[in-house]
């Protein structure tokens with residue numbers, strides 16, 4: 492979305508930006524943890540893509556379809572789209588398919604607003620009925636969810652299970668201490684340093700007494716288990732097209748500092764955002780800035796720049812919400828010294 496909005500402000504004649512997206516609406520996932528707990532604003536979290544380019548198809552177009560294969564100069568679609576058929580030809584491609592994580596952090600396989608709202612309501616209902624919810628995984632989503640539940644239902648016994656010994660290890664220890672103490676004060680039971688043994692297929696969304704076993708031999712009892720673990724990059728399409736671009740250990744897409752994929756045969760293909768194998772913390776802020784960096788270089792290529800004239804992406808210092816509602820918000824800003832690196836280091 493970042494590059495698309497920038498493109499609208501400053502398009503290049505003769506080119507248009509095509510967004511291929513299988514969802515009907517932009518999902519504002521930042522608020523999904525809260526909307527899984529309390530109702531009344533779900534409809535605000537799904538913003539239609541229809542009007543991104545204000546109907547000016549010379550500037551841009553949203554193609555509602557699933558990209559099913561990548562080729563050197565076109566993307567195959569899973570359905571017929573008026574004006575395109577089953578393919579979108581391109582001069583430059585930015586691959587930004589993001590990641591999968593379990594619901595309710597994202598709804599990977601739900602594609603409409605109605606389906607998304609109905610899913611959020613299912614979580615609200617289960618959480619309301621549960622007396623002893625257990626949140627498994629304390630990355631940003633698990634932390635937020637546990638805090639939201641306890642904040643809105645102080646009488647519930649909320650347990651947060653985490654395989655590591657500290658929270659958000661990409662940040663300074665002071666952040667971990669701050670979060671731990673705030674959750675403790677709120678009354679969330681925190682079990683750290685032990686990994687849950689997941690049943691095949693994970694835990695269903697149902698309220699009934701359950702025993703959750705850990706590799707360390709603990710048994711945690713609850714009546715609802717919500718998984719907030721496991722981020723899987725949506726990199727399959729690029730893997731098929733250019734296998735060497737994929738980091739085999741993690742599945743993320745290897746990129747150059749220009750945001751082009753690490754395959755010299757395809758200098759017109761870029762990858763940005765959560766799917767990219769980059770040291771940036773996986774947040775919207777960085778996805779946006781990486782997208783803008785790719786767009787800048789595409790514009791340079793369009794105007795005839797050589798490879799060596801492209802600009803390297805520089806991490807920008809910004810702020811983002813690292814642990815909303817815990818219940819006092821914890822904001823991570825490089826300026827406030829929360830990141831391990833200093834702002835000066837980041838801007839090098």
Ligand SMILES: Cc1cc2nc3c(=O)[nH]c(=O)nc-3n(C[C@H](O)[C@H](O)[C@H](O)COP(=O)(O)OP(=O)(O)OC[C@H]3O[C@@H](n4cnc5c(N)ncnc54)[C@H](O)[C@@H]3O)c2cc1C
Pocket residue numbers: 492511512513514520521522523524556557558559587588589590592595596597631632725763764765766773774775776777778811812813
């Ligand atoms: C619960 C939650 C809370 C968060 N809170 C914050 C926060 O407070 N602050 C912050 O900065 N960041 C936050 N983040 C992180 C932020 O949402 C991500 O970093 C950001 O969305 C990454 O953007 P992206 O464009 O790379 O990927 P995504 O936002 O995942 O977008 C990828 C898109 O590609 C589509 N897609 C995938 N494959 C295909 C295909 N084959 N064909 C067509 N379409 C496809 C998907 O439908 C999706 O819309 C949060 C994330 C979650 C899950």
